[in-house]
Amino acid sequence: MRIILLGPPGAGKGTQSERIVERFGIPQLSTGDMLRAAVAAGTPVGLEAKAVMESGGLVSDTTVVGIVADRIEESDAKRGFILDGFPRTVEQAAALDAMLARKGIALSAVVEFKVDETALLGRIAKRAEETAARGQPVRKDDTPEVFKTRLDAYRKQTAPLSDYYAKTGLLHVIDGMQPIDTVTQKTMSVLGQHAETAAS
Structure with a gap:
């Protein structure tokens, strides 16, 4: 089962990721952790990333x-994985699709946690x-000013992924403003269907 989690900062992706890992036994892959590990391991891609980061540049989508x-x-x-924090843009999503297609791998589901931004700012x-x-x-990250900047960036760069994945039929939208356990229940219900499909 290969899953992407979408939602603005503070939407609860981290909490739900932990619960999905526990339930299905698949790793949560964070691009930041993967970058650091690749740099430490000295892989060809890691060395490339290290050179860019040392020069103060942004690591390319490729x-x-x-x-x-x-x-x-x-x-x-x-057996599967959870991608959290990647892709961040439609360009990255297209590059990810192309890479998975070359490997003969398909995404199982994209789960988006919808939240009320005003309520989120109040919560923070x-x-x-x-x-x-x-x-x-x-x-x-918990100061309202910084949080607002992160929300703005999400809205501009990442929110368009909602439409991108809706067109593929992979998108499942869950109300992230519900109690945490209710969000988990709905998430597991969505993912459970995909786990059964994968098993059959």
Whole structure:
């Protein structure tokens, strides 16, 4: 089962990823972790990424897709994987599709967690206030200003993926504003169908 999770920052992708990993025994692949691992391992794609990062540049889509391509060949990803935080743009999604097609692999499902942005901003502001009230440092990502910037970036770059995957028939939209356990229940219900298809 090969899954992509979509949703703005704060939508609960991390929490749901953990639960999917636990339930289906497939790894969650984060591009940041994969990049660091490829650089540390000194793979050809990792060396390419390292040179770009050291010069202060952004790693190209081709390089990131190459790193994903290497990672999904590893034994723990043979039964499937979760991609979280990638693809971020329609261009990356097209490059990912082409790479998977070359390997004869198809995506099983794309799950998008829909959330109310105003409510999300309120939630983040409250969390920052509570953290500060306890005398703990507030994470930079948890300040409403930074969070708003991240939301804007998501809206411009990543939100169009919703239409992209809707056209493929892979997209399942879940209301991410529901209680966490309800979101999990609906997510498992969607993924359960794909697990059965894969098994048959």
